[in-house]
Each structure stands twice: as C-alpha cells, then as structure tokens.
Amino acid sequence: MSETKEKCIELRGIVKKYFIGTPNELAALDGVDIDIYDGEFVAIVGASGSGKSTLMNIIGALDRPTEGHYSLDGVDVSAAKDDELSAIRNRKIGFVFQTYNLISKTNALKNVEMPMLYAGIPAKQRVERAKLLLEEVGMGERMKHLPEELSGGQKQRVAIARAMSNDPSIILADEPTGALDSKTGRMVMDIFHKLNKEQHKTVILITHSPELAEETDRIISIKDGKITGERKGSGKAVEA
Amino acid sequence: MMLFLENIRLAFSSLKANKMRSLLTMLGIIIGISSVIAIVTVGNSLASSLSDSMTSIGANNITVYLTLKEEKDETTEEGYIFKSTNNAGVGSKVMDEELLTDEMIREFKAAYPDEVYAISANQTVVSSGTSTVGKNSAAVNVIGISAGYFVEKNIKTSAGRIFNADEMIEGKMLALVSEKYANKLYDSPEDVIGETLVVDGEGKDYTFTVVGVYKTDGSAGSLTALMGMGNQATDVYIPLKAAQSITHTETYASFSVVINSGVDVNKFVDEAKSFFSAYYRNNRTIMVDAYSLASLADEMNSLMNKLTMGISVIAGIALLVGGIGVMNIMLVSITERTREIGTRKALGAPNSSIRTQFIVEAVVICLIGGLIGVLGGIGLGALIVKIMKGVATPSVSSIIGSLLFSMGIGVFFGYYPANKAAKMDPIEALRYE
Numbered sequence: 135m136s137e138t139k140e141k142c143i144e145l146r147g148i149v150k151k152y153f154i155g156t157p158n159e160l161a162a163l164d165g166v167d168i169d170i171y172d173g174e175f176v177a178i179v180g181a182s183g184s185g186k187s188t189l190m191n192i193i194g195a196l197d198r199p200t201e202g203h204y205s206l207d208g209v210d211v212s213a214a215k216d217d218e219l220s221a222i223r224n225r226k227i228g229f230v231f232q233t234y235n236l237i238s239k240t241n242a243l244k245n246v247e248m249p250m251l252y253a254g255i256p257a258k259q260r261v262e263r264a265k266l267l268l269e270e271v272g273m274g275e276r277m278k279h280l281p282e283e284l285s286g287g288q289k290q291r292v293a294i295a296r297a298m299s300n301d302p303s304i305i306l307a308d309e310p311t312g313a314l315d316s317k318t319g320r321m322v323m324d325i326f327h328k329l330n331k332e333q334h335k336t337v338i339l340i341t342h343s344p345e346l347a348e349e350t351d352r353i354i355s356i357k358d359g360k361i362t363g364e365r366k367g368s369g370k371a372v373e374a
Numbered sequence: 375m376m377l378f379l380e381n382i383r384l385a386f387s388s389l390k391a392n393k394m395r396s397l398l399t400m401l402g403i404i405i406g407i408s409s410v411i412a413i414v415t416v417g418n419s420l421a422s423s424l425s426d427s428m429t430s431i432g433a434n435n436i437t438v439y440l441t442l443k444e445e446k447d448e449t450t451e452e453g454y455i456f457k458s459t460n461n462a463g464v465g466s467k468v469m470d471e472e473l474l475t476d477e478m479i480r481e482f483k484a485a486y487p488d489e490v491y492a493i494s495a496n497q498t499v500v501s502s503g504t505s506t507v508g509k510n511s512a513a514v515n516v517i518g519i520s521a522g523y524f525v526e527k528n529i530k531t532s533a534g535r536i537f538n539a540d541e542m543i544e545g546k547m548l549a550l551v552s553e554k555y556a557n558k559l560y561d562s563p564e565d566v567i568g569e570t571l572v573v574d575g576e577g578k579d580y581t582f583t584v585v586g587v588y589k590t591d592g593s594a595g596s597l598t599a600l601m602g603m604g605n606q607a608t609d610v611y612i613p614l615k616a617a618q619s620i621t622h623t624e625t626y627a628s629f630s631v632v633i634n635s636g637v638d639v640n641k642f643v644d645e646a647k648s649f650f651s652a653y654y655r656n657n658r659t660i661m662v663d664a665y666s667l668a669s670l671a672d673e674m675n676s677l678m679n680k681l682t683m684g685i686s687v688i689a690g691i692a693l694l695v696g697g698i699g700v701m702n703i704m705l706v707s708i709t710e711r712t713r714e715i716g717t718r719k720a721l722g723a724p725n726s727s728i729r730t731q732f733i734v735e736a737v738v739i740c741l742i743g744g745l746i747g748v749l750g751g752i753g754l755g756a757l758i759v760k761i762m763k764g765v766a767t768p769s770v771s772s773i774i775g776s777l778l779f780s781m782g783i784g785v786f787f788g789y790y791p792a793n794k795a796a797k798m799d800p801i802e803a804l805r806y807e
Contacts, residue, residue: 196720196800217724224722235717235804239391240384251380252722296721 143170148202162188164359173334177347180356228297232309234289236281243277267295287318385738399703402696403743411751414772419764436666439628473625492522495629500575507559518617533563534586545615549582563587697787704791716803729796736788744780
C-alpha cells in the first residue's frame with residue numbers, strides 16, 4: 135500500500151546528542167532511519183527515556199539533529215534556520231500535545247485561529263475556517279469558551295482543530311490520550327482515524343501504549359535511541 | 375499589521391488578567407508623567423497670566439527705585455521681585471534729602487522727550503486708615519498719584535471721573551475710591567460721587583470730596599495679586615500735589631516711567647538707571663536701580679524654568695524606576711507564560727512575532743500609565759492653578775510628548791524581556807512546569 139505513495143518524511147542516520155564535550159555526553163538518538171509515506175497512520179512506541187520525545191521534536195521541526203539528514207516533503211530540515219523551522223511547523227505540521235497546550239485567557243476560537251494568524255491569513259477567513267474546524271470536531275457550541283471552562287476531552291478536540299487550521303499534511307500527536315479517561319481517549323483516537331481515512335492526513339502517534347499503537351497502520355518501536363522493530367498494525371479503531 | 379492589532383488585543387487581555395499587578399507596575403510611570411504634566415500646566419498658567427498682566431498693566435513701564443548699595447549684592451532673584459515692587463526698598467536708612475525729587479524727574483523728562491510718555495509717581499499719605507459711613511467702615515490707604523499713574527495702572531472709572539489737569543496742578547482735596555469701597559459703604563457707585571470722604575489715619579482726620587469710582591475688576595491679573603503688588607481695592611487716590619501739601623515732601627523712593635511704544639524697554643531701563651545714578655555717584659549707601667515688567671517676566675520665567683527642570687529630574691527618576699518596574703513585571707510575566715511562548719513557537723510563531731508581542735504589551739502598560747498620568751497631572755495642575763486663582767491651560771505638546779515618552783519607556787524596558795522570550799527554546803518552553 136505504502137509503496138504507491140509519496141514519501142513525506144525521510145530520516146537518515148539521525149543522531150541527537152546532549153551535553154556534547156562533557157563527561158555527561160548523551161546520545162538520545164543514535165543513528166535513526168525512518169521513512170514515512172503520505173496518508174500513513176504511524177505509531178512510534180517506546181518507554182520513557184527511549185528517545186521517542188527527542189524523535190518527535192526532530193520530526194516536528196522543533197529541534198535540529200546533531201548528525202544525519204532529515205527531509206520533509208523534499209525540504210532539508212536539518213539545515214534550516216530558526217524562522218524557517220517556524221514556517222515549516224506552521225504550514226506542514228499540526229501538533230497535538232498530551233497537555234493540550236491551549237493558550238489560557240483566550241477562547242477556543244482564538245486558539246484555533248492562532249496558527250493561521252502566524253501564517254498571515256486575513257481575519258475574516260481565519261474566523262470562518264476556525265468555526266468550521268471546531269464544528270468538525272464537535273465543538274461548534276463552545277467556540278467562545280475559555281480553556282478553563284472546557285473538559286479534558288473538549289480541550290483536546292480544540293487542540294486537534296487548531297492542529298488542522300493551516301491544513302498541514304502531517305499531524306504529530308504526542309501521547310494525545312495520556313491525560314484523558316478511556317472514553318474520551320477513544321473519541322480523540324476516532325478523530326485521528328477520521329482525519330487519516332477521510333482527509334488522508336499523515337498521522338504520527340507517539341505513545342507508550344501498545345493498545346493504541348495497535349490501531350495504526352505501522353508500529354515503529356524505539357529503545358535507547360535506536361529503532362528496535364517495525365511491524366504492521368491493524369489500522370482499525372477498536373470498537374468501544 | 376494584523377499581528378500588531380492582535381498583539382494589542384493580547385496585551386489588553388493579559389493586563390485584564392492581572393489588574394492589580396498592572397496598576398502597581400504603572401505607578402512609577404503615572405507619578406512621573408503626572409508630575410511633569412502638573413508642573414507644565416502650572417507653568418503655562420503662570421506664563422499666560424504673566425502675559426495678561428503685561429498687556430493690562432503694560433509692558434512699556436519701567437520702575438526706577440533707590441536701593442542700598444551693600445544690599446544689592448545679596449539680593450536674590452525672588453527678593454528682588456518682591457522688594458522692588460513696593461517703595462519701602464530702602465526703608466528708614468535713607469534721609470529725606472537723599473530721595474528722588476521732582477526736580478530730577480523734570481530733568482529726566484527733558485533729557486528723553488521722545489521716550490518718556492508719562493511719569494507715574496505716588497506718595498502714600500495714610501496707610502491702614504479707616505473710613506466710616508454710618509455703621510459701616512472700610513480700611514483704606516490714601517495715596518497721592520501723578521497723572522501718569524492712571525496710564526501706568528490702566529485705571530478706568532465706573533462712575534464719576536478722574537481728576538482733571540487743573541485739579542492735579544492745584545492739588546485739590548479730591549478723591550477716587552474703589553468700586554469695592556463704594557459697594558461696601560454705599561448702595562451703588564453713583565451714590566458715592568460728591569460725598570465727603572473722611573479718613574481716620576493714626577488719629578488725624580483727612581477730608582476729601584469723592585469725584586469718581588475706579589474699577590477693581592482685577593485688571594492687573596492674578597499675577598499682581600500673587601506677587602503682592604498693591605491692594606487696589608482699598609486704595610483711595612488723591613492728586614499728588616494734594617498729598618505733597620499734606621506730607622510736605624516732594625520726594626520719592628521710587629516712581630514709574632511709561633515709555634512710548636517703539637522704544638526698546640530693556641535698553642531704556644539701562645539709560646534711566648545711568649541717568650539717575652549720576653545724582654547718586656557720590657552717595658556711599660544708596661544707588662539707583664531700574665526694572666521693567668518685561669525684565670521681571672524674564673526673571674519669573676527663568677525661575678519657572680528652573681522649577682520645571684527640578685521637577686522634571688524627579689519625574690525622570692520616577693519614570694526610570696517605573697520603567698525598571700515594567701521590565702521586572704515583564705520578566706515575571708514571561709516566566710509565567712513560558713508554556714504559552716513554547717506553544718506559540720511550536721505552532722509556527724517566528725521569534726520576531728514573540729518579541730513584538732511582549733514589546734507591545736510593555737508599551738501598552740506604559741501608555742495606559744502615561745494616559746492616567748496625563749489625566750492625573752492635568753487634574754493636579756488645575757487644582758494648583760485654581761488655588762492660585764489662575765486659569766489652567768494644559769499644554770497639548772507636553773501631553774503628546776509625555777505619551778510618546780511613555781511608549782519609548784515601554785519599548786526600551788520591554789525589549790530585554792521580549793527578546794528573552796523570543797529566544798526561548800521551544801522544547802524547553804513546552805516542557806516548562
């Protein structure tokens with residue numbers, strides 16, 4: 135299936151070291167090669183300290199590798215400057231965090247508008263699109279609510295709408311259900327499946343949960359900064 | 375631009391979230407700006423009442439007066455103003471024969487026929503006398519005045535008339551009283567015309583016939599009152615000759631010269647001074663000095679400028695402290711909002727937009743502080759001016775200047791924290807607890 139599709143992410147020999155040149159030098163990633171194709175639903179699984187967060191930061195263009203080559207949609211990300219990385223994050227990647235990271239004191243609508251604001255989209259278009267996205271995730275009734283007035287599941291749905299605002303090709307979700315109960319977690323996972331199936335978004339799920347990983351097309355395991363395995367998943371949502 | 379408006383909106387919402395903290399932060403700015411605006415308002419009001427006085431009294435007057443030689447050196451600028459405005463400058467140390475005489479004045483007029491328009495001399499006959507009509511009485515000073523006095527003080531009658539030339543020359547026992555006097559002791563100014571005025575001065579009675587009532591609408595302006603120049607309301611004017619016949623003296627410690635328009639006032643002050651100094655060349659204790667209202671105004675202005683400068687320094691320190699306060703609170707705010715900054719960066723905010731966001735926030739704090747300061751300053755200034763019985767005239771340029779300066783403080787003290795925020799590592803910032 136994936137052979138017929140375009141490669142969107144190519145990681146080659148990625149090394150990320152911390153405390154370089156000190157006795158505490160640490161290689162969080164030690165020669166990682168990964169290919170991810172358009173429209174794939176991929177899980178990256180590993181225990182804490184395995185290097186999966188570092189890998190997420192690099193895939194998300196939040197950080198540059200110490201060594202190796204990262205190409206995203208044919209663009210060399212490993213050599214990009216700060217503001218180029220900002221633009222890549224803004225247009226190509228939709229982040230969904232475990233702790234939602236909504237801007238407090240700012241309502242749901244404004245939160246969803248924010249990436250479009252940095253993309254320079256005019257106010258009228260921003261509002262229209264943000265409303266549409268919030269309706270898609272079932273938050274149309276609570277657009278004017280502040281994050282503190284929303285439940286965890288509602289916050290995460292706003293965060294997903296925000297991730298979608300600049301119509302990125304990749305959704306990068308870091309433990310998106312980690313802070314949710316199983317029922318709302320299920321709902322969030324269903325949204326990812328829907329985005330993957332209906333809008334053909336590439337979804338990268340970073341998780342420590344084997345059950346969640348099992349729902350994806352492909353499961354990449356990481357341990358001690360190295361890829362330890364790769365296998366196919368069911369690709370199907372678990373029936374609640 | 376879009377982002378800029380959004381940043382202003384963000385700044386307001388963050389201020390609203392921390393109302394008390396924002397207000398305390400603004401305090402330094404508020405105090406600094408309001409003190410500047412207050413002092414400028416007061417200064418402007420003084421300056422405008424000064425120029426009102428100049429036009430009503432006339433800038434074309436110079437006053438020649440006697441002063442003690444050794445005293446000259448230690449006379450301060452303020453003392454100079456107050457001392458020279460009354461005739462008691464030389465006090466009792468002057469012998470009668472040393473005073474300025476009618477003879478000198480006549481020679482002066484002859485020497486400068488083109489410059490001198492009129493001479494205004496006066497002689498106090500009775501100070502703190504009383505005049506009683508029926509049950510009511512009023513405190514009065516009886517002052518003999520020359521014809522030039524009417525010109526110099528711009529005296530207008532509201533009833534009756536002023537003295538004519540013959541009456542002045544003959545020194546008839548006639549009197550002009552003030553409106554205040556007339557209204558206090560009679561029903562209306564008209565009623566007092568032709569009445570006999572008896573003044574009880576230190577046991578002696580002086581009798582005059584009232585020919586006119588002069589206006590006391592404060593034409594001399596608030597400055598005159600402020601500087602303690604005369605008390606017109608209780609002054610009773612009589613012809614100078616009449617005064618001389620009572621006091622048996624024809625000498626003065628000071629007099630004023632009304633000069634023709636077109637004459638350089640400051641230059642003529644020096645000429646008049648050197649003319650009269652010739653009479654006192656050999657006098658060891660006394661010398662002649664002269665001033666004009668114009669030079670007085672200059673001194674007043676320079677005094678005001680010094681005061682303004684002094685207060686500006688204090689205001690500057692308040693603004694500096696205020697600015698540091700803003701910087702401090704911005705640093706706190708940025709630390710508190712580390713995760714927000716991380717999130718914004720993750721979602722694609724370039725460093726420059728984070729920097730702008732926090733600079734705008736600092737500028738908004740300072741600008742609001744500046745606005746409150748301007749309003750407070752206008753209020754405070756108006757209050758001070760009201761106490762001084764002037765008219766408050768806030769200066770538009772100083773208001774605009776203050777607001778621009780507040781913004782400048784915001785940019786200057788906001789830059790460092792904003793830059794710190796802009797340079798945060800997004801990963802660290804997102805992880806911040």
